[in-house]
Each structure stands twice: as structure tokens, then as C-alpha cells.
Amino acid sequence: MNKTIQSSLQNLGDHSAIESLHQVAGGDINEAFYVSTRENSYFIKTNEDIPTHFFEVEAKGLELIRNTNTIRVPYVYYFDRPENGASGAIIMEWISSSPQSDTAERLGRKLAKMHQFENDRYGLEDDTFVGTLAQPNGLFEDWIVYYQTKRLLPQFELANRQGVMNHERRNKMEQLISQLEKWIPKRPGASLLHGDLWGGNWMAGPDGEPCLIDPSVVYGDRSFELAFTELFGGFPKQFYEAYNDMHSLPSNYRDTKEIYQLFYLLVHLNLFGESYGRAVDRILASYIG
Structure with missing residues (x-):
């Protein structure tokens, strides 16, 4: 290299x-x-x-x-x-890392401010990537249609092709995808999202200044972003407290959290295999039974 x-x-x-x-x-x-x-x-x-x-x-x-x-x-x-x-x-x-005791709190405040930048439509004009997988996009008036057709369906179809979608899982996925309007809002704010915000995609710069890296940006429901921060850890409680002080969490956040985490779990199922299958099945069971 x-x-x-x-x-x-x-x-x-x-x-x-x-x-x-x-x-x-x-x-x-x-x-x-x-x-x-x-x-x-x-x-x-x-x-x-x-x-x-x-x-x-x-x-x-x-x-x-x-x-x-x-x-x-x-x-x-x-x-x-x-x-x-x-x-x-x-x-x-090159950004030198120098975490401080208030770095996570500052990250929460700054991310909340970033989420206040909104578009008039959901998605993104250009296709992107999530990990190494292609992420199709497009601009939509309806968040449910975007999340259904550009997020869940492509990962579901890839999982079928790769043989990691057994019969029961496939049936429940089909039911969930067809009934998204039961659980997620049609027109939430179209916030600018980092799009791949897990614990490894932020760092503390000089003097503890938080810095975002490796984005997969999209305009969408900010609950989609926050749900992923809770999936694999890396964000202390001070982050969420500071975020909520700056930009209160949506009232339906707890109801939508797992259905948004499902997308990222499907990505990991497709990238890394059945070790993520149990987590996918748990979420499907919580929504579909």
C-alpha cells in the first residue's frame, strides 16, 4: 500500500x-x-x-x-x-486524541445541534455505503417508504440470497415490513444523521473536542441514529442526558428503538453471519410475536 x-x-x-x-x-x-x-x-x-x-x-x-x-x-x-x-x-x-471528562457530554450537545439541521425530504440524493455494503438512497416525501424500500427491504433481500433468512424469520420480516406504519412515524423531522454512529465512529480530539468520523449520512428520523448508539455501546449516560437537555428525545423513541436497530442488525447478519440471527429474531418477536 x-x-x-x-x-x-x-x-x-x-x-x-x-x-x-x-x-x-x-x-x-x-x-x-x-x-x-x-x-x-x-x-x-x-x-x-x-x-x-x-x-x-x-x-x-x-x-x-x-x-x-x-x-x-x-x-x-x-x-x-x-x-x-x-x-x-x-x-x-491527523487529529490527536485527548479525551476529557466532559467529552461525552459535549458530544451529546453537539449531535443534538447537528440533528436540528433538517431537509425537506428523507434519504439522500446519492447512494452510499453501510460498511462494505452498497446503500441505495433517493429522496422521499415519506419516511416510512424510505425506511421500507431503501433500508429494510434491500437487507432482507440480501439475507435471502445469502441463506441467512430461515422460513420463520422470513415470514416475520415480511409481516413487519408490510406493517411499518404501526410503529414508525410517516413524517418526523428529516434530520441530518451521521448514519453509522456506533462507539468506534467518534473520537475525542484536542482538548477533548468530540469529532465524528466514517459517516454514512442520510436525512431521517433522529431516533434512527440514537437507536444505533444504544445497540453496541460506546456512549455513556452523560451523552444521552446532554442530548436530551439540548433536543428532547421524541416521545415515541422507546417504541421505535428496536425497529430501527433491526436495520443495523440485518447489516451485521449479512456481513458476519448467524451470530446476529438471535438478536434479529428477538426484535421480530417483540413486534410480530
């Missing part, structure tokens, strides 16, 4: 010598590196055999969040648009 890094730096316009390069934690999808040249320090992610727009989607999502002026995201210096099958990179600013 060093050739990819060197080539991307040159495309950026940094032709100076690399003084330090070492691999760092960067998730399960990409290889991630700290790279220091004579001109600057960078966080660089690389990958092989990715769609041409893979890193462009990330850059656009970060820019949408940045434009709200509510919460920090890393600045993107450059990203490749590789030909299919080729390797590519995205080059961002």
Missing part, C-alpha cells in the same frame, strides 16, 4: 519525503496509517478493489456534517476515484 500512499500524496501536491509511516487502528474495512511528511501530518486510509466512488462518498458525508458548523469532522485533503479493481486512498488531517 505504500505505493498507493505515495501516489496519493503526489496527487495531493505533497512531493516531500515521508518521514514517518505506521499503521494505526482504522476499522475493519480499510487499512489506516499515520503519515508524516516534511510538509504535514496525515491520516490516510487505503483499500483495494473498491467502487470508484467509495472514498468520495465518505468525503461528501464529512463535508455535509462540517457545513452545519455544529461538530468537528476531519478535514479531507484528497481522495482517489480508482478504476474498479484498483487500490485507492483518502487523505485527511
Whole structure:
């Protein structure tokens, strides 16, 4: 990957010598590196055999969040648009981590402010990714139609193709998808959402300033975002208290939480297999019986 890094730096316009390069934690999808040249320090992610727009989607999502002026995201210096099958990179600013005792509280307040930025329709004009899976989008007047046709149905159909949707699970999924209007609102606020906000996709920057990374942005019900923060942990109670003080949780949040978590569990079922099947079945049973 060093050739990819060197080539991307040159495309950026940094032709100076690399003084330090070492691999760092960067998730399960990409290889991630700290790279220091004579001109600057960078966080660089690389990958092989990715769609041409893979890193462009990330850059656009970060820019949408940045434009709200509510919460920090890393600045993107450059990203490749590789030909299919080729390797590519995205080059961002290096943010030193320095968590403070109030970082989670500040994150809650800033995310609440970000969620106050709303669109007049749900979804997104461009297709994105959730993990390595393609995420189809589009703009919709009705949140239920978007969540049904662009979120649950694609994951349900993929699970069928991959053989992780047994007969009982399939029947309950079909019933739930056809009856979504019973549980989720048709026209909630269309908030700007990070879209993939688990504990690994936020960090504390300098002086404890919270920073969002690796978004999969979408305009939708903010309960969809908050439900995912509760699925795999990583968010202390101070986060939720501060969020609620700034932007009160929707009155039906507890009723919708699991049906929104279902989407992310289906994603994990499709990516990692039956180890997530029991959690999917538990949610289906709570809504369908």
C-alpha cells in the first residue's frame, strides 16, 4: 500500500519525503496509517478493489456534517476515484486524541445541534455505503417508504440470497415490513444523521473536542441514529442526558428503538453471519410475536 500512499500524496501536491509511516487502528474495512511528511501530518486510509466512488462518498458525508458548523469532522485533503479493481486512498488531517471528562457530554450537545439541521425530504440524493455494503438512497416525501424500500427491504433481500433468512424469520420480516406504519412515524423531522454512529465512529480530539468520523449520512428520523448508539455501546449516560437537555428525545423513541436497530442488525447478519440471527429474531418477536 505504500505505493498507493505515495501516489496519493503526489496527487495531493505533497512531493516531500515521508518521514514517518505506521499503521494505526482504522476499522475493519480499510487499512489506516499515520503519515508524516516534511510538509504535514496525515491520516490516510487505503483499500483495494473498491467502487470508484467509495472514498468520495465518505468525503461528501464529512463535508455535509462540517457545513452545519455544529461538530468537528476531519478535514479531507484528497481522495482517489480508482478504476474498479484498483487500490485507492483518502487523505485527511491527523487529529490527536485527548479525551476529557466532559467529552461525552459535549458530544451529546453537539449531535443534538447537528440533528436540528433538517431537509425537506428523507434519504439522500446519492447512494452510499453501510460498511462494505452498497446503500441505495433517493429522496422521499415519506419516511416510512424510505425506511421500507431503501433500508429494510434491500437487507432482507440480501439475507435471502445469502441463506441467512430461515422460513420463520422470513415470514416475520415480511409481516413487519408490510406493517411499518404501526410503529414508525410517516413524517418526523428529516434530520441530518451521521448514519453509522456506533462507539468506534467518534473520537475525542484536542482538548477533548468530540469529532465524528466514517459517516454514512442520510436525512431521517433522529431516533434512527440514537437507536444505533444504544445497540453496541460506546456512549455513556452523560451523552444521552446532554442530548436530551439540548433536543428532547421524541416521545415515541422507546417504541421505535428496536425497529430501527433491526436495520443495523440485518447489516451485521449479512456481513458476519448467524451470530446476529438471535438478536434479529428477538426484535421480530417483540413486534410480530
